[in-house]
Amino acid sequence: MTDSRTLFAKAQELIPGGVNSPVRACLSVQSEPLFITRANGSRMWTVEGRELIDYVMSWGPMLLGHSHPAVVEAVHQAVDQGASFGAPCQAEIELAEMLVAALPGVDMVRMVNSGTEATMSALRLARGYTGRNKVLKFEGCYHGHSDAFLASAGSGVATLSIPGTPGVPEAVVADTLLAPYNDLDAVEALFRTHGDEIAAVIVEPVAGNMGMVLPQPGFLPTLRVLTQRHGALLIFDEVITGFRLTYGGAQNVFGIVPDLTCLGKIIGGGFPVGAYGGRREIMSRIAPCGDVYQAGTLSGNPVAMAAGVATLRELGKADYMDLTRRTKALAGELKSVLEERGVQVQLNCMASLFTLFFATDPVTDFASASKADAVTYASFFRQMRDAGVALAPSGFECAFTSFAHTDEDFEKTLDACRTVHF
Numbered sequence: 001m002t003d004s005r006t007l008f009a010k011a012q013e014l015i016p017g018g019v020n021s022p023v024r025a026c027l028s029v030q031s032e033p034l035f036i037t038r039a040n041g042s043r044m045w046t047v048e049g050r051e052l053i054d055y056v057m058s059w060g061p062m063l064l065g066h067s068h069p070a071v072v073e074a075v076h077q078a079v080d081q082g083a084s085f086g087a088p089c090q091a092e093i094e095l096a097e098m099l100v101a102a103l104p105g106v107d108m109v110r111m112v113n114s115g116t117e118a119t120m121s122a123l124r125l126a127r128g129y130t131g132r133n134k135v136l137k138f139e140g141c142y143h144g145h146s147d148a149f150l151a152s153a154g155s156g157v158a159t160l161s162i163p164g165t166p167g168v169p170e171a172v173v174a175d176t177l178l179a180p181y182n183d184l185d186a187v188e189a190l191f192r193t194h195g196d197e198i199a200a201v202i203v204e205p206v207a208g209n210m211g212m213v214l215p216q217p218g219f220l221p222t223l224r225v226l227t228q229r230h231g232a233l234l235i236f237d238e239v240i241t242g243f244r245l246t247y248g249g250a251q252n253v254f255g256i257v258p259d260l261t262c263l264g265k266i267i268g269g270g271f272p273v274g275a276y277g278g279r280r281e282i283m284s285r286i287a288p289c290g291d292v293y294q295a296g297t298l299s300g301n302p303v304a305m306a307a308g309v310a311t312l313r314e315l316g317k318a319d320y321m322d323l324t325r326r327t328k329a330l331a332g333e334l335k336s337v338l339e340e341r342g343v344q345v346q347l348n349c350m351a352s353l354f355t356l357f358f359a360t361d362p363v364t365d366f367a368s369a370s371k372a373d374a375v376t377y378a379s380f381f382r383q384m385r386d387a388g389v390a391l392a393p394s395g396f397e398c399a400f401t402s403f404a405h406t407d408e409d410f411e412k413t414l415d416a417c418r419t420v421h422f
């Protein structure tokens with residue numbers, strides 16, 4: 001019988017860091033990944049045969065739970081008909097119809113293969129449509145790994161961007177403007193100096209990649225007003241929030257219609273799918289009906305489309321309010337248990353997302369999130385995993401619940417938390 005440690009050692013010989021996406025290596029929690037062989041409902045099983053209650057849920061996609069029978073059945077049926085055609089199929093229309101019907105900002109939609117492709121392509125379209133180059137993003141928001149979004153704030157002047165990683169040219173991020181999340185003064189200042197150069201403002205309407213951070217009242221509405229006033233497009237990156245906050249997106253919850261919407265994760269039901277959509281007039285600029293080029297060999301893949309359609313069909317019947325209430329109760333009780341252990345915790349929670357920050361002050365942006373104690377989180381992560389609960393291997397991520405999580409799962413999670421000590 002093999003074990004995760006042996007497999008990880010072998011993987012590290014063959015794959016950089018032993019993983020195909022960095023956070024999985026568990027470096028920031030001073031741990032090693034467990035190799036998974038199977039997942040069902042709220043549970044995953046490691047190669048050692050250990051059972052884990054999962055709060056990562058593939059980083060969001062598995063809102064119905066792992067291996068939902070309706071999704072599995074749809075995928076089997078689709079793959080029996082062929083894995084990929086490179087020609088149109090009906091399932092593309094079905095998924096597009098569902099997205100258009102659910103999202104007020106989406107009249108037309110183009111399928112891609114990941115969230116990264118969705119944001120990258122939406123930015124190209126925004127630039128093509130406006131004839132402008134600059135994009136304003138918020139620190140701590142993640143929009144995938146394409147060059148333009150991998151910018152960090154330079155020291156000193158907050159508006160000067162530097163490459164967030166080697167390999168990204170300075171010239172590329174020179175067009176990326178950065179502002180702190182929830183900081184409208186910074187946004188207004190950037191519009192004052194660069195108003196006629198900004199193609200788009202891109203935002204996670206509820207941030208999920210610096211841990212969960214809520215937009216403060218007025219933040220999203222003001223972004224809508226400012227972009228409109230200056231002829232820039234507002235892009236909602238709903239790769240996490242789409243079909244998680246509600247059936248639809250943050251745009252339904254907050255009543256704000258963005259010009260472009262980026263989707264991923266849930267809409268592929270666990271398969272590699274992304275999408276970007278928006279107003280008909282803007283989307284009509286995409287090739288072949290327009291002049292902005294974007295393509296994909298496997299885009300609209302019939303198996304992935306079938307998984308997406310089946311997922312959304314099930315979610316259309318799901319009780320989001322109930323999951324919201326139960327998740328909030330779980331998160332609140334976890335906070336209490338941790339506080340009894342003498343650690344200070346800030347809880348941010350919405351729908352089926354929450355983050356427990358080991359911080360003393362409320363977390364409203366990247367700077368306050370960064371003050372959370374990563375060492376305490378690492379210890380929490382390791383002890384919880386030893387007790388059978390899989391949390392994200394970084395303190396700056398969300399916990400994801402699903403419709404498959406039972407009250408018994410939550411009780412067991414709280415029991416695990418009661419054994420934790422710092």
Ligand SMILES: *Cc1c(COP(=O)(O)O)cnc(C)c1O
Pocket residue numbers: 113114115116117119142143144145204208209237238239240264265274
């Ligand atoms: C996950 C994520 C992405 C990137 O999606 P990938 O499928 O990993 O490329 C983009 N934006 C947000 C908000 C995300 O959470």
